Amino acid sequence: MPVQQLRQDHANFSRVLDMLQREVGGYGQSLRDSDIDLIMQSIDYIRGYPQLFHHPLEDAAIDYLQAREVGVWEELERIRRQHTQLERETLRLSWLFQLVYSDHVVPMERIKECLQRYLDLQSKHMAREEAALFPLFENHIDDAGWRKILLGISRVSDPLFGHAEWDAQTNLRDKLGLPQVRRVD
Ligand SMILES: [Fe+2]
Ligand SMILES: [Fe+2]
Numbered sequence: 001m002p003v004q005q006l007r008q009d010h011a012n013f014s015r016v017l018d019m020l021q022r023e024v025g026g027y028g029q030s031l032r033d034s035d036i037d038l039i040m041q042s043i044d045y046i047r048g049y050p051q052l053f054h055h056p057l058e059d060a061a062i063d064y065l066q067a068r069e070v071g072v073w074e075e076l077e078r079i080r081r082q083h084t085q086l087e088r089e090t091l092r093l094s095w096l097f098q099l100v101y102s103d104h105v106v107p108m109e110r111i112k113e114c115l116q117r118y119l120d121l122q123s124k125h126m127a128r129e130e131a132a133l134f135p136l137f138e139n140h141i142d143d144a145g146w147r148k149i150l151l152g153i154s155r156v157s158d159p160l161f162g163h164a165e166w167d168a169q170t171n172l173r174d175k176l177g178l179p180q181v182r183r184v185d
Contacts, residue, residue, distance in 0.1 A: 002057060002146050003137045009054050010126045012161040016042050017119050019175050024115050029108055034171065036101055039115070041172040043094045045160050051090070053156035055083045058129070060149045061137055070140050072132075079133055082125045093118050 020042055023035065062076045096114055100106050141149070160169060160178065173180055 049158045
């Protein structure tokens with residue numbers, strides 16, 4: 001059932017966000033290379049599966065609800081707009097850390113502030129969906145509806161928590177206590 005998948009995705013994304021939250025709390029006056037590496041691997045992950053599959057699936061299910069006029073139009077539109085905003089913010093965070101990575105001086109306070117703001121945005125968005133969106137999916141979309149919705153989007157698997165054959169993101173995997181995987185050529 002796709003709603004279970006969406007909920008599982010949120011639990012997985014929260015593991016990444018909570019880990020970053022703990023990391024931000026431990027930063028001193030400058031970032032170590034391993035800190036930057038971990039953040040960039042986390043951003044890479046968020047720019048992948050969540051944006052390529054999780055958001056499109058939610059948006060397609062929102063389209064389905066709106067086509068059937070279940071009401072709460074404004075709330076659904078707000079969640080859809082948050083996807084665009086989150087994707088923009090992820091890109092901005094990525095740019096910021098590209099600068100840090102290429103040795104531009106970025107004040108530590110600014111780095112912490114940007115990361116914290118981003119983590120709050122992501123967490124609030126997921127909490128809102130769990131409270132207001134997923135119950136609508138559960139009440140208004142049956143198996144046939146999900147089959148129709150899934151036909152319209154490309155299937156992408158989660159390279160971190162799913163069954164993927166990636167050997168990238170090794171630091172991130174270590175931090176999250178996930179097994180390392182090797183690419184099978
Ligand atoms: Fe979402
Ligand atoms: Fe979501």
